[in-house]
Amino acid sequence: xxxxxxxxxxxxxxxxxxxxxxxxxxxxxxxxxxxxxxxxxxxxxxxxxxxxxxxxxxxxxxxxxxxxxxxxxxxxxxxxxxxxxxx
Numbered sequence: 311x312x313x314x315x316x317x318x319x320x321x322x323x324x325x326x327x328x329x330x331x332x333x334x335x336x337x338x339x340x341x342x343x344x345x346x347x348x349x350x351x352x353x354x355x356x357x358x359x360x361x362x363x364x365x366x367x368x369x370x371x372x373x374x375x376x377x378x379x380x381x382x383x384x385x386x387x388x389x390x391x392x393x394x395x396x397x
Contacts, residue, residue, distance in 0.1 A: 311361065312368040313352075313391075317344040317384035318376025324348070326355055333359050344383045352387075363391055 312327040322344060325335040336351055338344065356362065369388035374381050 311366050312370060313366045313388070314370040314372075315348070315352075315384045315387055316372035317348065317380040317387075318372045318374055319380065320377075322380070322384075324352055324355060326359060326361070340380065344380060348383065348387055364395060366391070366395070367397075369397070 312325075314323075314325040314327070316322045316324075317338075317340060320340055322338045322340055323335055324338065326333045334355055336355055338347060338351060340347065369392045371384035371388040372381070373385065
């Protein structure tokens, strides 16, 4: 399973893929930044597909170009989740 996050611009997205198939992509409007909304949307997406963070084998985040703060939020999210899972 792959989790992909793009928080580099005002409109971002999170996507969940399994076995090469897109399970869901959620578009996010981060008008005031993604820090306050990202984890809630991510949690909801995992719940809708009966997945746990432990099921994710690969974490991906867009690295730009775009907002420096947005890039850091996406990278910090996937780095934190991967570290918590020992990956």
